[in-house]
Amino acid sequence: MKIKYFDNAATTQVNQDVIKEMLPYFSIEYGNPSSLYSIGRRAKRALEEARRKIANIINCKPNEIYFTSCGTESDNLAIKGIAYANKEKGKHIITSKIEHPAVLNTCKELEEQGYKVTYLDVNQNGIVNVEQLKASIKTDTILITIMFANNEIGTIQPIEEIGKIAKENNIIFHTDAVQAMGNLKIDVKKLNINALSMSAHKFYAPKGIGALYVGEDVNFKQIQNGGHQEKNKRAGTENLAEIVGMSKALELIYKNFENHNNKIKELRDYYIEKIQSNIVDSKLNGDRINRLPGNANMSFKNINAEELLFELDDKGICASAGSACSSGSTSPSHVLTAIGLPPEWANGTLRVTIGMNNTKEEVDYLINALVEIVNKKINKI
Known part of the structure; x- marks a missing residue:
């Protein structure tokens, strides 16, 4: 019996052209991007080209893209990294009641560490209450984290309006765009987004690779110890084959x-x-x-x-x-x-x-x- 697959919000089949793009990096161009010899330098070039392609798609600078293992890690790095780096300014975070567990559970952990979190209501269609958002802002609010689109009911949030509110109040704005990437056009500058999470397996690329955009003017800390990779923000040897696959998948989607x-x-x-x-x-x-x-x-x-x-x-x-x-x-x-x-x-x-x-x-x-x-x-x- 041939499978009829209708769970593309859970994961997607890897595009055959993406697989072809990845294959050389398993067997021929297998160098470590941090190595100085020729195949290491070629790996580094491939890494930076993938970073450039992804940056172009969301209209940011290549140095604002950080590679991670998945959307969950991206959410953790963004929320914890921003919270820890800006705690002297305040310890108040605003999110919504319908976020992915990667956001909600991260916020709960921060609450255990003394941070205060406001969970916004949504209407019957799952749209965040913008007036409640405005009313929830305090002098010590350092972060607003609202998902771009909901993974269960598919509702798209008023991201541009939320971004404008955050900018007017000098608050960092993060969005979990795991469901939105590949499904919507996203311009982080136009939408006033300061940080954005994505996960490759949601747009016909492999599992195990994700990315985080963080604006170069945003102060955030690494949350795992290790080497110097990803500008000292995300330690661990880069998963080059899958990074190349992720950039190829996005390139193919947005081309058509x-x-x-x-x-x-x-x-x-x-x-x-x-x-x-x-x-x-x-x-x-x-x-x-x-x-x-x-x-x-x-x-x-x-x-x-x-x-x-x-x-x-x-x-x-x-x-x-x-x-x-x-x-x-x-x-x-x-x-x-x-x-x-x-x-x-x-x-x-x-x-x-x-x-x-x-x-x-x-x-x-x-x-x-x-x-x-x-x-x-x-x-x-």
């Missing part, structure tokens, strides 16, 4: 961005329309307009999402639940709780995320399977 995005949006909208018209008790979560192109997070009233996932899996379909069903838990996720989704809806939440490799035939297969499974369950209630 409009066609790439339009195809995904059309499939997403087609899926949403068909599900809503064929399943009575269905509900789209997140903002209908300001959402990621491939994200369709939908709830089905009084349906068990874990059972739904298993039945879809039996038909070769990969998707994810919007509630924490692992380990027997039926508690709604913190995101669904924050948007006020009642349990009878939250526990039946399915996140479908469409990617560039999905076809209309696959989407039709998903629609037919989902309509059949859900309506059969509804008829038994």
Whole structure:
């Protein structure tokens, strides 16, 4: 049975052109970028070229890009690094209630170290309350960290407005853009973003590599000890093959961005329309307009999402639940709780995320399977 993969927000299939770009760095150009001999120097050139490509895509300087192992590490390095380096100015941080655990748990750890954190509310579509943000700013606020787009419900935040507020109040603004990179055009200068996290496996590059943009005027500290790599901010030998792969993946996406995005949006909208018209008790979560192109997070009233996932899996379909069903838990996720989704809806939440490799035939297969499974369950209630 051929797999129909609809969980591209979790991870993506590595692009074949990306694999080809990476291969020489495993077997031929395998030098350490810190070494002085020829293959080390060539490795260093490849490293800096990848840095330059990524910087161009988000409109920053190459020396403002730091390579990490993933989005989680990028979030940790940004938030802790900025908090530790600026603690003399203040120890207050503002974030939202729907951030990724990489942000929320990092903030909780900082709270244990004496920092104060304000968690902003969101509306029913998952949009941050900007007025509450303004009201939460204090004289000792040093950092605002708000995700660019939500990993569960796909809602895109008013990043430009938040960046403007942060700049007007001389506060550093970090955004977790793990879900946004490759799906949205991002200009860190225009949006007044001071720090931004990304993870390669979300845009058709390998797992195990990420990057962090930090503006050169932002003071931040390294959080792990070791060597001199990444301008003394992130110790450890650079994962050159995957860094090259990450830059190639972004280059390919943004070279053909409009066609790439339009195809995904059309499939997403087609899926949403068909599900809503064929399943009575269905509900789209997140903002209908300001959402990621491939994200369709939908709830089905009084349906068990874990059972739904298993039945879809039996038909070769990969998707994810919007509630924490692992380990027997039926508690709604913190995101669904924050948007006020009642349990009878939250526990039946399915996140479908469409990617560039999905076809209309696959989407039709998903629609037919989902309509059949859900309506059969509804008829038994």
